[in-house]
Amino acid sequence: MIKVFRRTNCFVTNFGRNRSFIGKKSTVGSHFHRQMSSSSSRSSTSSSDDDDSDRAVLEAMGKSMSQMTIGSGYTWSALLEDISEEKFKNIIILTGAGISTSAGIPDFRTKGTGLYDNLQEYNLPYAEAVFDINYFRNKPQAFYTLAKEIMPGKYPPTLTHHFIKYLNDKEILLRCYTQNIDGLERLAGLDDEKLVEAHGTFATSRCIKCHDPVEKDIIDKALMAGEPLQCSKKLKKSGKECGGWIKPDIVFFGEGLPDRFHTLIEEDFDKCDLCITMGTSLYVQEHV
Numbered sequence: 327m328i329k330v331f332r333r334t335n336c337f338v339t340n341f342g343r344n345r346s347f348i349g350k351k352s353t354v355g356s357h358f359h360r361q362m363s364s365s366s367s368r369s370s371t372s373s374s375d376d377d378d379s380d381r382a383v384l385e386a387m388g389k390s391m392s393q394m395t396i397g398s399g400y401t402w403s404a405l406l407e408d409i410s411e412e413k414f415k416n417i418i419i420l421t422g423a424g425i426s427t428s429a430g431i432p433d434f435r436t437k438g439t440g441l442y443d444n445l446q447e448y449n450l451p452y453a454e455a456v457f458d459i460n461y462f463r464n465k466p467q468a469f470y471t472l473a474k475e476i477m478p479g480k481y482p483p484t485l486t487h488h489f490i491k492y493l494n495d496k497e498i499l500l501r502c503y504t505q506n507i508d509g510l511e512r513l514a515g516l517d518d519e520k521l522v523e524a525h526g527t528f529a530t531s532r533c534i535k536c537h538d539p540v541e542k543d544i545i546d547k548a549l550m551a552g553e554p555l556q557c558s559k560k561l562k563k564s565g566k567e568c569g570g571w572i573k574p575d576i577v578f579f580g581e582g583l584p585d586r587f588h589t590l591i592e593e594d595f596d597k598c599d600l601c602i603t604m605g606t607s608l609y610v611q612e613h614v
């Protein structure tokens with residue numbers, strides 16, 4: 327699903343007001359992602375200064391989207407033209423799982439994709455328990471089994487990710503807020519500073535008990551092997567090892583969003599002159 331908001335203010339916290347809503351047809355999103363999928367062939371290592379690459383992004387998008395109306399008579403080609411003419415100076419992009427499905431990453435919430443099927447032997451009380459901090463504290467194996475399927479490195483960024491990088495290179499991207507934990511924005515070359523990973527990241531990990539960070543190659547090895555890793559930090563008082571489970575800094579149910587999200591969101595939405603949401607309905611389905 328794609329939505330485009332112009333001249334928006336605090337739309338996340340004030341969703342129904344102060345905004346002009348351009349696109350709201352859900353079919354736009356699915357068509358877009360199909361097009362992204364079929365036209366995405368660029369390398370994830372493309373240079374940010376490469377004019378040809380920039381042109382390729384716009385041409386691919388223009389070709390896919392030029393005739394498409396995204397609502398209120400505004401077409402993708404008009405939007406891209408406005409962007410290329412730098413009519414917007416501070417664009418916020420909000421992304422969700424939908425922009426990564428064309429990379430081949432299954433949405434782990436979708437039953438029948440294989441991811442949850444792998445977890446059946448764990449008799450999870452509910453599907454999302456694999457990402458529940460209280461469940462993980464007692465039974466980390468289910469997460470460690472799933473992690474290697476969803477951790478970054480297996481899939482390349484899509485054209486959508488390169489489009490976000492393109493906005494970054496034109497210096498008109500204020501920030502990209504992503505709900506995704508697949509790391510594809512980073513792989514596309516987006517700077518840390520321009521990225522808010524609202525649901526955390528696999529890039530760093532720590533002990534859930536003493537919060538001591540763990541080196542990436544150590545946790546990655548454990549995740550790939552599917553073997554839960556325990557903290558080996560020596561406790562000062564007893565001299566024994568901490569023993570807490572190590573978890574990547576992705577946000578589990580029962581945990582708060584990263585401080586960076588709360589710090590930036592209000593000031594960013596005050597500055598924002600265009601907000602595009604891609605691959606998300608912006609609704610988080612809670613388990614009960």
Ligand SMILES: [Zn+2]
Nearest residue numbers: 533536557568
């Ligand atoms: Zn520890």
